[in-house]
Amino acid sequence: MTRGRLADRDAVAFWLSALCGCVAVLIWTLWVLPVAASVDDAAPSPLGRSAEVMLDSGERGGIWGNGISAALGTMECAVVGPDGVGLPLSGAPSLTWDDTLWWMTPRPGFAQSAQFTAVEAGIHTVTCVDALDTYDGEFLVAGDTFGRGSVGLGRNGGSDFAVGSLLAFGAVVCPLIVVLVPGVILIRRLVARRRRRRRADGPAPRRASPEVWES
Template identity: 50%
Template sequence: MHTASEPDRRDHAGPALPEHLRARRQLLWCLIPVCLIATVLIWLLWVLPVAASIQRSTPQSLGSTSQVTASAGERVGVWASGAAASFGLLRCEATDADGAVLDVRRGRSLGWDDTLWWMTPRPGFEQVFQVESSRAGVIAVTCVSAIDTYDAEFLVAGDTFMNGSIGLGRTGSVGFDIGSVLAITAVGFPLFAIVLIPVLVFGPLGLRSHRRRRAGS
C-alpha cells in the first residue's frame, strides 16, 4: 500500500503560505473580534442613547425655551431643523438654574450627521451646538434666528460633539475629535470586519491556485 509522503501531502494541499503572510493573517483575524466588540460598545453606550434622547425630546419653535436637567459637567446637544439652521443663522443662549450664562459652542465639520444621520429618529434634525453644565440642575436653552425671515425648530438632547481629541499618526501629533472618531468607527469597524472575513477566507485559496499555475507553467 502506498502511503503519501510529507512532500506529496503538501503538494496536494497546495504550497504553504510564507511565514510573514501567515503572521499577517493571524493579526487580521485577531482584529475582527476587536472591531466587533468595539462596535457593540459604541452602539450601546453612545449611538442608541443619543438616538433615544432625541426621540424623547420635544421640538420647540424659535423664541421658545427648552429645559433639561443635567449633572455637573454634563454636556447636552442643541439639535435643530429648518432654514435658519441650514444657513447657519441659529443663535442660542443657555443659562443654568441661577441664571448664569453657559458656553454654547459649535462642533467640528465631521460627526454624527455625516455617518449616522439615518439613526436620528427625527428627520431633518442635526446637532448645531453643545452646552456644558457648570453645576447640577436645570439648563434652559433659548434659540432665535439672526434673520426673522428664516424659521426653524430646535430641541435639547444627547451630545455627539463630545470633548477632547485622540492623537493619531506616527507621533500622535494629528488630533481627531472623539466625537468624529466615534462617528466614523460606529460604521467603519463593522464594515471593515465584513469585508475582511471573505478576504481572509478566500485569499489564501487564490494565492495557492496562482502559485500552482506558475509552478506548472
C-alpha cells in the same frame, strides 16, 4: 516560508477585525443608540421659545436644529443654568454625527448645531431664535455627539482629532472592517489553495505530434 508569512498576516488581520468588532459594539452600545434614543424622546420647540432640560453637574447637552434657519446657520441659541448664569456653547468638529450617522437620527432633518456642559445640577433653560428674524425652524435638547477634548494620533501624536469625530468615524468604519477583512482572507486563501493544486498536479503531458509517429 511564504505560506507561513501569509498565515501570520491572516492572523494579524483576523485579530484586527476582532478588535474592531469590540470597538464597534462599544461605540454603538454606549454612544450611538443612547444618542438616538435621546433625540427620539426630546420634544421639539419652535424658534423663539424656550425649552427646559434637567441635567446633572458636568453632563453635556446637545442642541439640535431643524428648518431653514438651522440649514443656513442663522439659528442662535443661549443656555442659562439653574443659577441664572449663561453657559458657553461649543461648535461642531470637522467630522460629525450628521456626516456618517444621519440615517440613525430618529427625527429626520434634525442635526446638532451646538454643545454645552452643565456646571450645576438642575433645570437648564435653552432659547433659540433666528438671527435674521425671518426663517422658521425647530430645536430640541438631546444627547451630545461632539464629545469633549481630542485625541492625538499620527506620528508622535502630532495630529489632534476631536473625540466626536473619532466616534462618528469608528461607528461606520469598524463594522465595515469586521465584514470585509474575513471575506478578503477567505477569498485569498481560496485563490492560494487553487494555485497550490495546480502546482502539485504539474504541467499536463504533451501528446506526440502525428509527424513523430509517421517517422
